[in-house]
Amino acid sequence: MGWHRFFLLLCLLYPLAGEAAKVRFSKEELAKESVLPVFDPMHLVLGRNITLSKRLEGGVSLSFGPDEPFYFPFYATGLLAFYMTETHGVSLTGTWFPPRDKLLGWEWKNEKGEKKHFGIRWPGLDLKEPTQPSVEPIDVWKVPYPQMMGFLNYQYTPFYGKISIAKTIVTNLSIYGFAGPGIIMFNEGTVTPAGNIGLGLKIYFNRWLALRGGLRFYGYYGPSPAKVPLSSQTSPLSYSSIPSVQKGVIIHLVCSVGFVFLI
Secondary structure (H helix, E strand, O other), X not given: OOHHHHHXXXXXXXXXXXXXXXXXXXXXXXXXXXXXXXXXXXXXXXXXXXXXOOEEEEEEEEEEOOOOOXXXXXXXXXXXXXXXXXXXXXXXXXXXXXXXXXXXXXXXXXXXXXXXXXXXXXXXXXOOOOOOOEEEEEOHHHOOOEEEEXXXXXXXXXXXXXXXXXXXXXXXXXXXXXEEEEEEEEOOOOEEEEEEEEEEEEEEOOOOXXXXXXXXXXXXXXXXXXXXXXXXXXXXXXXXXXXXXXXXXXXXXXXXXXXXXEO
């Protein structure tokens, strides 16, 4: 066998010898930061002070609608929830809308009757100006308005931890999100489907009491008071009597704060 064949044979056998070689490092040479313990199963939170699994939660809160232009923006809301695990649960919420005025609608024409504007004013506040010789109040209560609403939500709690309010005060908190279908009942008895989605935060004072706050959007299909010619109406309207051109998808933002109790 010639030298060139012997050289070719060495080149073919060299990768096999290289694969068999192992590089080892002593434990003293390995950085401690590069080695992480592995647990199976992995638990993100150990030693929870507040447990939710298989527990009921009830609560009440005061809700505020910052974008409500016509009706009283403060609502009473009740909550009942059940948690299957520490992160997954279902909740039932109900809200009652007080039938009280917040703002009064008004429209006016100029002296030539060329323009008509729509605005709002606080009850008792006179906004008449010299350029507004006639102010005609608009009674928004003639339009069907929401009286109650309820939602069945899926609730997901991805974060649980601790927060230090002071050097000697440490509380537990959780952040959650929710979404689900529901219904809205109008004052004249009509019930329509609705939906809501939101986020919230709970700060626990102890194992059973927490402060609960959140933001949510809810929406439904119903009459829009701004589209209904209320000045020509002499009596309250029913939901079915309002044409579809005077209805639309209505979405509102609600902020809420209250207390919840774990059972």
